[in-house]
Amino acid sequence: MNIEEYSKIAPQYYSDCISELLKKYLLNHNFTTFLDCGCGDGNLLSALIKNKYLIDKKVFAIDLSKNRIDLVRKIDVGITAMVDNAEEMKTIENNSIDFFVSTMVIEHIDDNKMMNNIHRVVKKDGIIYISTVFKKWYGWYFYRNNGKWVLDPTHLREYKKDCELLDLFDRNKFKLLENKKTLERFPIIDFFVKRLGIRNRKLYNNLLFRILRKIRIPIPGYYSWELVFKKI
Numbered sequence: 396m397n398i399e400e401y402s403k404i405a406p407q408y409y410s411d412c413i414s415e416l417l418k419k420y421l422l423n424h425n426f427t428t429f430l431d432c433g434c435g436d437g438n439l440l441s442a443l444i445k446n447k448y449l450i451d452k453k454v455f456a457i458d459l460s461k462n463r464i465d466l467v468r469k470i471d472v473g474i475t476a477m478v479d480n481a482e483e484m485k486t487i488e489n490n491s492i493d494f495f496v497s498t499m500v501i502e503h504i505d506d507n508k509m510m511n512n513i514h515r516v517v518k519k520d521g522i523i524y525i526s527t528v529f530k531k532w533y534g535w536y537f538y539r540n541n542g543k544w545v546l547d548p549t550h551l552r553e554y555k556k557d558c559e560l561l562d563l564f565d566r567n568k569f570k571l572l573e574n575k576k577t578l579e580r581f582p583i584i585d586f587f588v589k590r591l592g593i594r595n596r597k598l599y600n601n602l603l604f605r606i607l608r609k610i611r612i613p614i615p616g617y618y619s620w621e622l623v624f625k626k627i
Contacts, residue, residue: 401549402460405589407436408598410608411445416575416621417496417524421448424522426493430455432509433481433500437467437474444471457486482508487516498526501560502550510563514626523569523624527560528553529576534616546579546617554620564624573623580611 434456457479467476530553584607
């Protein structure tokens with residue numbers, strides 16, 4: 396599917412949700428430059444800016460979709476938002492980023508290429524926060540891809556062993572600081588919103604909708620996998 400078509404049929408609704416692990420490093424690491432790699436519609440950036448985590452920081456955001464980048468630019472005029480490939484990050488200079496974030500992106504692309512360019516753009520002692528999908532052998536969700544049940548039909552892979560991703564990070568170049576898995580829980584209301592094709596991002600401003608999103612159910616065998624590294 397064309398990336399711009401996909402951005403329209405799969406909007407990301409804004410919320411205030413920020414990972415506790417990400418908060419920990421944002422609060423305890425001194426940084427001046429921040430990159431959201433594969434930023435999508437900017438849902439994470441919106442939450443971080445609203446909660447004042449990026450005050451006086453130079454913020455960069457890249458995504459392959461121009462539609463999504465146009466939305467990100469509306470969040471805050473101070474964001475340097477650019478159309479770019481998360482595998483290559485051609486618009487990001489070498490050794491320029493203190494704090495690198497990529498949420499639920501690496502499973503969609505060539506993970507080895509992305510890892511190599513993470514090393515290129517992040518400064519020495521910079522923090523790298525990555526989240527992705529981890530699937531146990533019994534994992535099940537209602538989407539299908541190549542004859543398998545998957546959490547998202549656009550995933551190139553869903554990691555089933557730690558080594559499948561961790562082995563890409565050279566221990567002489569990166570130090571693993573955190574390795575955390577949390578059972579994935581999805582808001583029930585999101586299932587109906589997607590199935591009905593509702594694309595209005597302003598839904599999150601509706602109090603009733605925000606309350607309904609707090610009702611979440613676990614997805615069997617699926618985990619949100621968070622990794623934090625420091626570039627050596």
